[in-house]
Amino acid sequence: MTVVPSKSKLRDQWPFGLVLLIVVVGLALIAMYYWRRGTSLIGGALLVAAALRLLLPDSKAGLLAVRKRRVDILLYGGFGLMILYISASIIGGPLN
16 A cells, blocks of 8 residues: 655645755756856755755755754755855866
């Protein structure tokens, strides 16, 4: 017997779906050898996740709500900023 999730439960996952969509576009860019744009997009997706986690209540954050709100915001934002810094600072990049 399979359990089919209700449409409202799937609809509650739009924040995670948005972040996942941005990451998939970033990975596609990386696969097409636009690695700096792709990694920047992935870093931006993590910053979007941090912003959504900050703005949405726990009941509406869906799968973005993994830990306590402060920890999620700190980790999503921190990793997003690190990825953006690394993609910008590699030799031949804009911070070189």
